[in-house]
Amino acid sequence: MRGFAALVRKELLDFRAYPLDLVNLALSPGLLVAPHLVVARLFGTGPDFQSQVAVGLLLWYWLSTLFWEVGHGIGEEMEEGVLEQLLVTPKSLLAVLGAKAVGAMLTNAYISAGIVGWLFAFGIPLPLPWPAFMGVMLLTGLGLGGFCMAYAGLVLLVKRAENLGAGTQTVLGGLAGMTAPPQVLPQAAWIISRVIPLSYGIEAARRLLGGEVVGDQLLWLVLSGAAYGVAGWALLGRAQRRMRAAGTTGEF
Structure with missing residues (x-):
């Protein structure tokens, strides 16, 4: 546990070295x-639509931050040799990714508070049951954690896949209903949206705005996140075996 806490602390040390990053994130x-x-x-059509767009953007930021931390962060540490050092220790890649996920979720909580402040400053109404909404955000973060674990496995196998993150996160946000419900998209795009955990989190948040039941959306969110987590576990295991066999995290 102390080793995992040290990995989480490593993820947050950048803010100590570069405190202006906290200002930038806000x-x-x-x-x-x-x-x-x-x-x-x-x-x-009115304030309700603005609120729906607002919660979509708020939850999309969780995907954006996780994609950046997992995709770019893993690729960067691979190039710097950090992963090679970790591979000769008892710590697993899963622990490294778990620490990144915890660091990203703490960062996301800070960013979310800043976004809510901006929304209020812009006069956007957010008539949410806040305890329930915070629960939805947490479950969305966990579901996206599994999704991004699969992405991390892809990064380690394909090497330069982290470069897909910037464009992919925007496309996934659009498909998941960041600014408009997936139901208004063409049928093919709607089908794709069903395999993106974020879409269920955004739909649950929008149902909270209308006082509707969110249980089914949260169930699909958890199930899809768990499925991606299992796939990510398999991809990471394969990547780790290939790296150990090759003796490097670079080309193999």
Whole structure:
């Protein structure tokens, strides 16, 4: 447990070295969400639509941060030799990814607080039952953790797959209903959205806005996240065996 805590601390040490990053994480979401909210206000049907866009953006940020931390972070540590050092210790890649996930979720909680502040500053109503919404956010983070574990396994196997993260996270956000419900998408896109855990988290949050039942969405969120977690476990195991056999985390 102490070793895992040390890995989590390592993930957070950047903020100690670069405290201005905390300022950036609090301010930059305003620049991203503002255009979407302006469009929602100009072309939406009223405050309800603005609130639906707001919760979609809020939860999409969890996917964005996890993709960046897992994809770019794993690729960076692979290049710097950090993973090679860890492979000769008892610590598993799963522990490394778990620490990254915990660090990313703590970062996401901070970013989410900043986004909520921006939403209130923009005058966007958020009539949410906040304890329930925080539970939905936590479950969404856990579901996306499994999703990103599979992505991390792909990064380690394909090597440069982390470069797909920037564009892929935006596409996945659109398919998951970041700004509009997946039901309005073409049927093929809607089918794809059913295998993205984020889509169930966003739908659950929007149902909370309307006072509707969210149990079925949360069930699918947990099941899909668990399925991706199992797939990620298998991919990581294969990547780890290949790296140990090759004696390097680079080309093999």
